[in-house]
Amino acid sequence: EAQVTQNPRYLITVTGKKLTVTCSQNMNHEYMSWYRQDPGLGLRQIYYSMNVEVTDKGDVPEGYKVSRKEKRNFPLILESPSPNQTSLYFCASSLSSGGGEQFFGPGTRLTVL
Amino acid sequence: GQSLEQPSEVTAVEGAIVQINCTYQTSGFYGLSWYQQHDGGAPTFLSYNGLDGLEETGRFSSFLSRSDSYGYLLLQELQMKDSASYFCAVRDAHQAGTALIFGKGTTLSVSS
Numbered sequence: 607e608a609q610v611t612q613n614p615r616y617l618i619t620v621t622g623k624k625l626t627v628t629c630s631q632n633m634n635h636e637y638m639s640w641y642r643q644d645p646g647l648g649l650r651q652i653y654y655s656m657n658v659e660v661t662d663k664g665d666v667p668e669g670y671k672v673s674r675k676e677k678r679n680f681p682l683i684l685e686s687p688s689p690n691q692t693s694l695y696f697c698a699s700s701l702s703s704g705g706g707e708q709f710f711g712p713g714t715r716l717t718v719l
Numbered sequence: 720g721q722s723l724e725q726p727s728e729v730t731a732v733e734g735a736i737v738q739i740n741c742t743y744q745t746s747g748f749y750g751l752s753w754y755q756q757h758d759g760g761a762p763t764f765l766s767y768n769g770l771d772g773l774e775e776t777g778r779f780s781s782f783l784s785r786s787d788s789y790g791y792l793l794l795q796e797l798q799m800k801d802s803a804s805y806f807c808a809v810r811d812a813h814q815a816g817t818a819l820i821f822g823k824g825t826t827l828s829v830s831s
Contacts, residue, residue, distance in 0.1 A: 639819065648806060648823035649762065664818050696761060703810070706752075708819065710761040 608633045610711035612697050618717045619687055627682045627714050629697030635709070637700045638680040639664065640672065642693040643713075649696065655680055656703055687718040721745045721811055723822035730828045731797050739792045739825045741807035749810030751783050751790040756804045756824070765792065765805075794827070802829045 610631045619625055631638065639654035641664075651664030655674040669691055671683040680699075684691060697711040725741045741751065750769040754762040766774050768783035768790060780793040794801055804824040811820050 641821075646823065649808075649821040651818055651820070654818060662818070665820070698762075706750075706767050707764040708752075708754075708762075710763070712761050 608709070610697055610699055610709050612695075612711035612714050614714060615712060616715050618719065620719050621688055622686050625684050625687060625716075627684075627695060627697075627716070629680045629682065629711060630678050631680075631697075631699040631709070632678065633699060633701075633709065634677065635699035635701050636677070637703045637708075638674065639698050639708075640670070640680070640682045641696045641698065642666065642691075643696065644693050652682070652695075687716075689718050692716060692718050721820050723807055723809060723820060725805075725807055725822040725825045727823070728826045728828070730830070733797055733799060733829055733831050735797050737794045737797060737827060739794075739805050739807075739827070741790050741792070741822055743788050743790075743807070743809050743820075743822075745809055745811040745820065747811055748785065748788075751781070752808045752810075752819075753779075753781055753792045754806045754808060754821075756806065758803075762806060797829050799829050799831065802827060 613628045636657045640652040641649040643649050650666045652670050653672040655661045695714045698708040700708045723743045731737045752767045753765040756762040766781040773782045778795045783790040804826050806821050806824045808821045
């Protein structure tokens with residue numbers, strides 16, 4: 607089944623404790639991205655990747671890191687999480703960076719205390 | 720700057736027709752997409768317009784006018800299950816490639 611998976615789905619952590627949210631897709635998509643969703647603010651892009659080893663900042667990259675060492679994986683790293691990073695996070699992938707469908711993962715609900 | 724504007728809420732009754740508008744302002748433009756999101760769920764793709772005109776997919780249609788920086792999503796024969804949030808999104812030119820910018824979403828409530 608074609609899908610985007612994220613882990614963990616739910617995470618409660620404390621300020622300053624490094625964490626990684628994994629994202630994997632099995633559709634051989636080139637383009638992958640991370641979004642955060644906060645009430646009233648819609649989806650905001652954190653980082654995106656055009657292909658392996660090619661990443662760029664989205665609208666809200668501060669406090670986040672990403673890497674794209676393999677085509678299928680695009681982990682999101684929070685080196686020192688803070689409470690303002692409490693949010694719902696989505697990973698997404700698409701065949702290319704052009705228009706068309708993005709496939710979203712199920713989401714990761716992160717709470718930073 | 721980059722911005723997308725869409726109404727925050729729309730209400731309608733079953734069987735009705737609803738139009739959700741989206742106006743955008745971006746430095747580049749590579750098409751307008753629409754996504755649906757039910758509470759607690761992931762966004763799912765509805766439609767994409769790369770060129771001006773109307774795209775129809777079942778009960779849903781989407782329209783784009785690039786000269787007006789405007790598009791809309793038309794939902795016909797509304798059903799209760801259409802109650803959800805709807806987001807317009809544009810591909811914007813960016814330094815290394817293209818970033819996807821989303822509007823803040825329109826919450827559609829369908830009543831019987």
